[in-house]
Amino acid sequence: MIVCGIETSCDETSVAIYDSKRNKFYSLVSSQVDIHSKFGGVVPEIASRNHALNVMPLFIDVLKMAGVSKEDINLIGVTKSPGLIGALFVGVSFAKGLAFGLKKPIVGVNHLFAHIVSTEIENDVKPPYLGVVISGGHTHIYLVDECYNLKLLSKTIDDAVGETFDKIAKFAGLPYPGGPFIEELAKKGDEDAVQLPIGLKGDNDFSFSGLKTHVINTITSNKFKLEDVAASFQRVVVDTLALKIDYALKRTGVDVVVVAGGVACNNYIRENLPKKLNMHCYFPSKKLCTDNGDMVAYAAYLLYRKRKFLSKFESALDIDEFIK
Known part of the structure; x- marks a missing residue:
């Protein structure tokens, strides 16, 4: 065909x-x-x-x-x-x-x-699995069954994760789109330098507006190097994603996770989210x-x-x- x-x-x-x-x-x-x-x-x-x-x-x-x-x-x-x-x-x-x-x-x-499903193009993976979409407009976790029916398990109630990257980058004076520039800055920073909150910690849904505000206030305070703020921000993003994915894994009993969307290009997330979950995660190649x-x-x-x-x-x- x-x-x-x-x-x-x-x-x-x-x-x-x-x-x-x-x-x-x-x-x-x-x-x-x-x-x-x-x-x-x-x-x-x-x-x-x-x-x-x-x-x-x-x-x-x-x-x-x-x-x-x-x-x-x-x-x-x-x-x-x-x-x-x-x-x-x-x-x-x-x-x-x-x-x-x-x-x-x-x-x-x-x-x-x-x-x-773009994850399936280059990976030997088929449902059932958790489908995690992290992009400029969405942060969703779905249960994908064998017939490719989707059940929404978690969503952001405010900012999407990619939107949060871009808004923080814009405030910091970085070019658009801001995600790659934050990632590059973070390579030179200490990810444990700044204590940042996880939104809706005990809930299935995501919230990134509080994290965004906290990061912006931290930048305004001039108490930390921008590289340290960027690195700490990325760490908390991974912590947040891992927490909500773990909730979804326990609720559904599935043991396969695929992660897709524009933010899945981020190397720090690709490397550290599987470590945080202590399991393999399937990602599309960056071009997908x-x-x-x-x-x-x-x-x-x-x-x-x-x-x-x-x-x-x-x-x-x-x-x-x-x-x-």
């Missing part, structure tokens, strides 16, 4: 071709980081316009890369939610037009589901942690194979559905 995956949920346009018979992926990404960095964050209208400019050229180029024609495509997958409304609209409109023109089936894919069409194509393939989308085939990509 040849699957086309289209991703436009935020500030990266990506189109991928997945050849399931050969288990081969071909993918292109157009990033808008340089465009939005001058504004200190993503500007939704600018993101949407750039998606509209980029999606067709990427589609043409990825077909050439994969050595297939548009007529060879058997299935189209597209991110339908969550994300920026205008950005999603571009991808969904393109995918629906493509599906209509080629008379091919289309599957709307949940962005978080795609991140979770950020938004990409590969994960959308693969997720669409899984959903199509399970026929999970058929009960809502007509409504799954209606505008009222995907902007929720």
Whole structure:
């Protein structure tokens, strides 16, 4: 089966071709980081316009890369939610037009589901497992069963972990996106120098707003080197993730953890979260942690194979559905 995956949920346009018979992926990404960095964050209208400019050229180029024609495509997958409304609209409109023109089936894919299952692309792992999404907009833990049904176990009640990285970095005068710059600073710091709180310590859900405020106040006080603050912050992020994952492991009885999303690019988290949990954790490669069409194509393939989308085939990509 040849699957086309289209991703436009935020500030990266990506189109991928997945050849399931050969288990081969071909993918292109157009990033808008340089465009939005001058504004200190993503500007939704600018993101949407750039998606509209980029999606067709990427589609043409990825077909050439994969050595297939548009007529060879058997299935189209597209991110339908969550994300920026205008950005999603571009991808969904393109995918629906493509599906209509080629008379091919289309599957709307949940962005978080795609991140979770992206771990399977390069790892020998299958559900049941805990799917942990750590990104700029989400910090969620799901139980993923054998049929790829998701049950939400934990979520953030305020800031997402990636959002917390970026807000702290912005306050500290670091460039956008701030996560990699905090990680680089932290390499030179003492992670035990600053005592920082874990939010909602006895609860299943996450809270990072208190940690964010505490870090900002610590920076303002000028009592600690910025490198020490960054290192201590990363340590507490790992402690928080490990605590909530441990709660979820005990509640569900599963013994496999996959961790995905943009923040999963962080080397400190990749190295220290498994140590803190005292177990192996599966991560996608870094190129699959950020938004990409590969994960959308693969997720669409899984959903199509399970026929999970058929009960809502007509409504799954209606505008009222995907902007929720």
